[in-house]
Amino acid sequence: MSRYTCHYSVNLQSSNLRSSLRKLMEVCGLETIYDLDDYLMAREIPGRVSFAKLVTTEVLIDTTHATPTHVKLSFVVKNEELPLKSNNHCRQIFDLLRSTIDRDFDWQPLNAGQSTATLLASKSQSDRFNKADLHAKTTPRQTMMN
Template identity: 50%
Template sequence: MARYTCSFIVSVPIDHLQALLLELLQDCGLDVQYYTADYIMAREIPGNVSFSQLVTVEVLVDKSSATETETRMSIVIKNETLPLQLNNHCRQVFDFVRQTIEQSRHWHLIESISG
């Protein structure tokens, strides 16, 4: 199973973050399946790749360490195929979502760590 992770610290009020993330994920072509105040799960819409290559995105918001000006969040992007090539479909979606978060005009990116 391919799995990529990244953590961010963004400067945005926590009560605005969820709506901004939902919009961002939908703009990335993902279908939001489930969300709570500190968790969002979205999936790639079927049709462009095989079923096993469909990507799932999970966003975890760390509400316990959030301040009025900074919020930490982590994303996990995964699918069911083995990452036999460095430039696989899951990695491409991960890079796209990560860049979209880093370049979003809705917040100021303080820190980004890919793992």
């Protein structure tokens, strides 16, 4: 699974955040499928690339640490493709997203240049997610066999 992340600080007074996020997704060729108070999910439109390469983008809006003027946005761009090449399809969409933000939006990057590919931040998180994935994958099969 390819997975890339980036974080931005957004000035809340500069524009309407929701419409800006929707416009960003549209410019990047993604359709918004969920739009909640603190979360937005968009996906690539099927038909252009193989199923495993279809990219999903999640935007986490950190309202817990928001100030009256700024809020933190965390972008997670991912797909099921194994990142065997450094310039894979998921990375291309991630780079398009970042370049569009840099060009069209006045958002300040946090931890500039830092992105995460494929691996999760800590082993304990990785173990927790792997156990959950293993349970989710094996439970239906076991149920069907019984």
